[in-house]
Amino acid sequence: xSELTLTQARRIVxxxxxxxxxxxxxxxxxxxxxxxxxxxxxxxxxxxLIFLTTFLSAHRVEGLFWLSLILVGLTAVLGRVxxxxxxxxxxxxxxAGSLRKKKPKPPNPGWFRIKYYVLVGLLATSLFxxxxxxxxxxxxxxxxxxxxxxxxxxxxxVTSLFDALYRLDLxxxxxxxxxxxDLLKKTLLPFRQPWFxxxxxxxxxxxxxxxxxxxxxxxxxxxxxxxxxxxxLLSRWSVLRRGVSExxxxxxxxxxxxxADALPAGKEKWRVSECLVCSNCDDVCPKNAVRFGFLRGSxxxxxxxxxxxxxxxxxxxxLAVPLLRISPLARPxxxxxxxxxxxxxxxxxxxxxxxxxxxxxxKVCITGGLQPTLLEAGLEGLWTPVxxxxxxxxxxxxxxxxxxxxxxxxxxxxxxxxxxxxLGHAAIDRGRCLPFAHATPCIVCEETCPTPKKAIWxxxxxxxxxxxxxxxxxxxxxxxTACIGxxxxxxxxxxxxxxxxxxxxxxxxxxxxxxxxxxxxxGTPLPYR
Amino acid sequence: MKRRDFLKWxxxxxxxxxxxxxxxxxxxxxxxxxxxDLVVARGASTPQAVRAALDALGGMRRFVGRGDVVVLxxxxxxxxxxxxAATTNPDVVGTLxxxxxxxxxxxxxxxDNTVNDARRCYRQSGIADAAAAAGAEMVTMDSRxxxxxxxxxxxxxSWPLYGEIFEADKVINVPIAKTHSLSGLTLAMKNWMxxxxxVRFRVHQRLDESxxxxxxxxxxxxxxxxxxxxxTANGPTGGDxxxxxxxxxxxxxxxxxxxxxxGTTLFGMKPGDLEHVRLAAQAGLGVMDLSKLQIKRIGV
Numbered sequence: 001x002s003e004l005t006l007t008q009a010r011r012i013v014x015x016x017x018x019x020x021x022x023x024x025x026x027x028x029x030x031x032x033x034x035x036x037x038x039x040x041x042x043x044x045x046x047x048x049l050i051f052l053t054t055f056l057s058a059h060r061v062e063g064l065f066w067l068s069l070i071l072v073g074l075t076a077v078l079g080r081v082x083x084x085x086x087x088x089x090x091x092x093x094x095x096a097g098s099l100r101k102k103k104p105k106p107p108n109p110g111w112f113r114i115k116y117y118v119l120v121g122l123l124a125t126s127l128f129x130x131x132x133x134x135x136x137x138x139x140x141x142x143x144x145x146x147x148x149x150x151x152x153x154x155x156x157x158v159t160s161l162f163d164a165l166y167r168l169d170l171x172x173x174x175x176x177x178x179x180x181x182d183l184l185k186k187t188l189l190p191f192r193q194p195w196f197x198x199x200x201x202x203x204x205x206x207x208x209x210x211x212x213x214x215x216x217x218x219x220x221x222x223x224x225x226x227x228x229x230x231x232x233l234l235s236r237w238s239v240l241r242r243g244v245s246e247x248x249x250x251x252x253x254x255x256x257x258x259x260a261d262a263l264p265a266g267k268e269k270w271r272v273s274e275c276l277v278c279s280n281c282d283d284v285c286p287k288n289a290v291r292f293g294f295l296r297g298s299x300x301x302x303x304x305x306x307x308x309x310x311x312x313x314x315x316x317x318x319l320a321v322p323l324l325r326i327s328p329l330a331r332p333x334x335x336x337x338x339x340x341x342x343x344x345x346x347x348x349x350x351x352x353x354x355x356x357x358x359x360x361x362x363k364v365c366i367t368g369g370l371q372p373t374l375l376e377a378g379l380e381g382l383w384t385p386v387x388x389x390x391x392x393x394x395x396x397x398x399x400x401x402x403x404x405x406x407x408x409x410x411x412x413x414x415x416x417x418x419x420x421x422x423l424g425h426a427a428i429d430r431g432r433c434l435p436f437a438h439a440t441p442c443i444v445c446e447e448t449c450p451t452p453k454k455a456i457w458x459x460x461x462x463x464x465x466x467x468x469x470x471x472x473x474x475x476x477x478x479x480x481t482a483c484i485g486x487x488x489x490x491x492x493x494x495x496x497x498x499x500x501x502x503x504x505x506x507x508x509x510x511x512x513x514x515x516x517x518x519x520x521x522x523g524t525p526l527p528y529r
Numbered sequence: 530m531k532r533r534d535f536l537k538w539x540x541x542x543x544x545x546x547x548x549x550x551x552x553x554x555x556x557x558x559x560x561x562x563x564x565x566d567l568v569v570a571r572g573a574s575t576p577q578a579v580r581a582a583l584d585a586l587g588g589m590r591r592f593v594g595r596g597d598v599v600v601l602x603x604x605x606x607x608x609x610x611x612x613x614a615a616t617t618n619p620d621v622v623g624t625l626x627x628x629x630x631x632x633x634x635x636x637x638x639x640x641d642n643t644v645n646d647a648r649r650c651y652r653q654s655g656i657a658d659a660a661a662a663a664g665a666e667m668v669t670m671d672s673r674x675x676x677x678x679x680x681x682x683x684x685x686x687s688w689p690l691y692g693e694i695f696e697a698d699k700v701i702n703v704p705i706a707k708t709h710s711l712s713g714l715t716l717a718m719k720n721w722m723x724x725x726x727x728v729r730f731r732v733h734q735r736l737d738e739s740x741x742x743x744x745x746x747x748x749x750x751x752x753x754x755x756x757x758x759x760x761t762a763n764g765p766t767g768g769d770x771x772x773x774x775x776x777x778x779x780x781x782x783x784x785x786x787x788x789x790x791x792g793t794t795l796f797g798m799k800p801g802d803l804e805h806v807r808l809a810a811q812a813g814l815g816v817m818d819l820s821k822l823q824i825k826r827i828g829v
Contacts, residue, residue: 032652166673191648191669366646395646396768397608397653434734443711444730448644450607452768458710474710492644494730 006279006292010084014091021088025146029191030366034399034415041360043088043139044406046071048234049119049227050140050356053126053133054407058353062408075231079238083221083228084259084276089138089209090221094259096210097217103256104216111223112261112274116305117313119229124317130324130380134356136226141206144359144383148196148372149203151363155190195391196362197371202383221276222260232273232303240277241295242270248289254281264290273303327378332513336376337504340387340485343394343421344402344411347510348377354409357383361401361410367392369487370401385410387423389487389503394423396450396486419451424485425507425516426455426478432500435475439465445476445489445501455482456489456501480507480517565825566816567782567791572829575620575757575777581829582753582781583628592750592783595633597698600640601625601665602749604705604720605654607766608645614758614774615767616654617705621755621779623659625701630664637665638693641723668693675726682742684735689726694747702749702785706756706792708764711736713803715765716792717752717785718744737804744785744814752788754780756795786815787822794819 027038041064044050048068055061071082083090122133134140162181165174185191196202212219221228244267255265257280262271264281282290328334335348342361345351362370362385369392372383385401387394396419402412413421426445430436446456458474465471478501485503493499507516570582583589593599603617611619626637639660643650651657651667660667675689694700704720711733712719721743722729732739756778760767767773776795782788786809790800800817801807810817 030646030648032648032657163673185669366649395608395649397649398646440734441711441736442730442733444733446710447733447765450645450766450768452763454763454766492730494728494733496728 005283007283010278013085014094017086018088018091021142025143025151025363026188028147028360028363028404030364030398030400034397036364036400036403040364041358041404041406042067044143044356044358044360047137047139047227047406048072049122049133049137049230050406052230053122053131054354054356056123057126057129057131058350058407060354060408062406064406071231072234075234076237078240079235079272079275079277080228080231081277082231083225084278087138087221087227089142089225090218090276092142092210093213093218093220097213100214100217106255107216107222107261109261113303113305113309114223115225115229116232116303117309118224119226119233120310120313121317121320122226124314125320128318128321129353130321131353131356132320132380133226134358135382136224137356138220138225138227140356140358141209143363144357144372145202145206147194147359147363149199149206151190152194152196152199153203155193158184158189159193192368194363194368197388198374198383202372218259218276222274235275236273238272239294240292241272242275242281242290242292243295244270245287245289245291247287248285249287251286253284253286254290257281257284271303324378324380327380329376329378330380332511335505335514337506338386338388339373339376340389340423340487340503340505341508341510342370342385342387342401342410343399343418343423344413345510346409346411351409351510352377352381352384354407355381355384355405356407356409358406359383360404360406361385364400364404365392366395366398366400367491369393369491387487387503389490390499391491393487393491394485396488420484420509422484422507422509423487424503424505425480425483426485426487426489426501426503427506428476428478429498429500429502432495432498433476434495434500435461435463435473437500439463439471439473441473442494443474443476444492444494446474448488448492450486450488451482451484453482455479455484476501483507564823566784566787566822567780567824569778569780569791569824569826570829571776571778571827573777574829575618575779576624577829578757578777578779579621579624579753579781580628581827582779585825585827586781586783589628589632592701593629593632593634593699597629597632597634598636598638598696599629599634599699599701600638600694600697601629601701601703602694602720602723603639603641603654603656603703603755604707604715604723605641605650605656606644606723608643608649608653609767610653611655612758612770612773613767614705614707614760614772615765616650617656617703618755618757619655619659621753621757622656622703623663623665625703625753626660626663626665629699629701634699637663638668638697639665640668640670640691640693642670642691642725642729643723672726678746680742680746682738682745684738685732685742688732688743690743690747691724691726694724699750700747702752704752704754705759706754706795707760707767708762708796710764712740712805714789714793714796714798716789716803717754718789718805718809721747737808740805741808741812741814744809745812749785750783752782752785754788754792756780756792759795761796784815786810786817790815790817790819791822791824 024040028040045064045067051065051068165177259278260274262275370385371388399418402410434440434442449456487503489501568582568585570578572578607615609615676692678690679687704717709715718740756776762772
């Protein structure tokens with residue numbers, strides 16, 4: 001048996017990391033306890049781009065982020081092995097690129113620099129307090145796209161198939177399909193079909209990223225990825241180098257197999273910052289002239305980003321900040337009334353400086369109520385989490401969103417504290433409420449209210465119906481000192497469509513300006529910074 | 530039970546509804562010779578109280594036969610730990626499951642259509658663990674398995690109900706006793722809301738009648754009311770230990786209306802205080818007059 005080539009080894013490692021990524025993704029779901037049992041945000045913890053930009057924008061370091069320094073160190077020694085061997089999006093790009101059989105045209109020689117300009121722009125925005133890196137960070141992008149689009153679509157497709165077989169009720173076929181369906185429900189499928197606003201849009205964007213591989217293999221990694229650019233900069237000092245012996249007769253075989261724009265055929269012009277250490281050039285070399293090792297000397301292939309271009313990217317990023325901040329939504333007391341943030345979220349300004357829109361909280365939300373915003377929080381807040389109680393309320397005994405947040409935008413709170421956090425307050429629409437508007441009994445909001453002392457209380461009244469007959473019933477009222485804005489009442493209100501009781505962010509703990517009452521209810525934590 | 534059998538079953542049961550109301554009473558007379566109508570067992574050990582209550586009623590073998598598939602329907606509607614008395618005591622459920630197996634049951638299946646997330650409710654209530662320890666299956670309810678059932682009631686003409694309670698050989702209702710702002714209390718009859726699909730919160734507009742309509746078609750083999758802890762205020766969700774009262778009691782009977790009638794006394798109320806109990810007795814679905822019931826009280 002022949003020895004394993006480096007390329008084969010790399011593919012195995014890539015497969016293992018992709019499997020780990022998917023495993024942790026699937027585990028980002030409650031099984032009934034208030035902990036998950038797996039470090040589901042591990043890939044985000046290792047991500048130095050998220051670490052650096054959060055540090056710049058929010059001046060904060062979250063505990064596990066030190067893990068990303070391991071990746072920094074690794075890159076400084078071995079180069080962009082993360083891109084070539086680990087990154088789940090890189091591996092998916094490889095897979096998508098293998099669909100293209102035709103040899104691609106040589107890439108535009110300058111395009112590889114684009115990602116550095118993207119990086120500089122993102123660093124500038126974060127330096128001035130706007131955190132947009134998560135939108136383009138490959139780990140965040142992949143988790144978000146899987147959580148909000150690909151996984152729900154997969155679940156829908158699989159469930160529809162098994163539902164169809166169930167309805168057909170065929171002998172032999174249906175019993176076995178049901179057994180298989182049972183097994184899938186216990187392993188790969190979500191407990192409940194997830195539904196996400198913008199799922200289609202976010203899914204199309206991700207499929208677009210994969211489709212770019214048909215234009216140029218690893219298009220995203222070569223030209224766009226800001227994390228790749230950051231690691232590229234770090235790899236300039238890498239000790240692992242590529243050497244070409246004198247056997248090389250410049251046949252050019254390596255030029256076509258390079259996964260990036262590292263110019264392997266250029267010998268001394270090889271660009272270490274672009275090399276993904278995929279070792280394709282080593283494996284393909286007919287003279288076996290290429291080798292990777294701890295070699296001396298520095299490679300000649302520079303980046304030549306151009307001072308003007310770097311400055312322009314920096315100022316573009318910096319200018320984006322005021323442009324994004326002129327929305328009235330960013331002003332105190334002018335935020336969207338329905339912008340209900342997850343429990344333990346920082347104050348809005350600090351929240352936006354920290355949230356990387358990775359979608360972990362939306363994936364883990366046990367009721368599915370956490371949804372990505374579009375413009376509710378301004379363009380600056382694109383794809384940040386908002387609770388939509390009608391889809392799912394905040395489960396009283398659950399703290400999972402705070403546990404999976406990689407940047408502390410949603411603080412990890414002990415359950416007793418979380419149960420005191422006010423997301424907002426409920427309000428009753430008396431024009432729609434059955435006991436108020438229609439002389440019809442209903443107490444569902446009171447029944448489902450989870451606070452130990454119910455925040456909804458009932459008043460016994462006698463009202464008259466159209467014929468003037470007295471009807472004895474109970475009318476609900478909200479007690480603002482007890483209401484935490486979880487939205488259970490809104491979720492279960494039987495008034496279809498626009499509910500007769502609904503939550504707004506008025507009174508949310510995290511904002512001093514959003515308090516309704518002169519005296520903040522006792523026993524509740526002070527607003528978060 | 531296959532789907533066709535199920536349809537037959539509903540047809541037969543609907544026909545049965547058209548018969549005069551004397552039939553259940555005849556059964557009641559027959560039963561008087563066999564022992565008490567209700568057993569109220571009290572004891573610090575919940576498993577022992579449940580066992581003693583069943584023994585006094587003639588043993589689980591009287592109700593469950595060899596090879597039976599038994600459904601236990603506790604109240605697991607809320608995400609609360611057992612000490613809050615918002616969900617059926619797990620020891621009651623676990624002991625009943627064991628008794629079923631001892632009587633020869635092939636399978637014991639446990640489920641409830643929860644209001645809070647089912648994963649959390651099943652686990653936090655302690656019922657998932659108790660069921661697993663007894664060898665019973667915790668069933669995650671499957672939205673495809675609700676079927677429109679004709680109720681021909683005064684409030685509900687038909688409603689999607691969980692098919693399995695009609696397919697099982699034996700059904701045991703295992704409610705907990707709690708307050709409820711609309712029905713007064715939630716006991717055995719109200720517990721059947723946990724097999725309703727559809728937009729079940731709509732039935733609150735005519736709740737008492739709806740509960741009676743449900744009980745026209747859902748006739749459990751046995752009803753075991755858990756009053757180990759009862760929730761005396763802020764029901765049905767609870768959450769404050771100050772609202773919980775420990776009674777260490779279980780009430781067992783075959784007539785769920787009678788069980789509910791007795792259940793009111795645990796809260797210092799009278800059977801007639803619950804409109805749905807009154808209506809159910811009126812419809813001949815059971816007996817609410819406690820003086821007409823043979824009630825056996827035992828201490829363990």
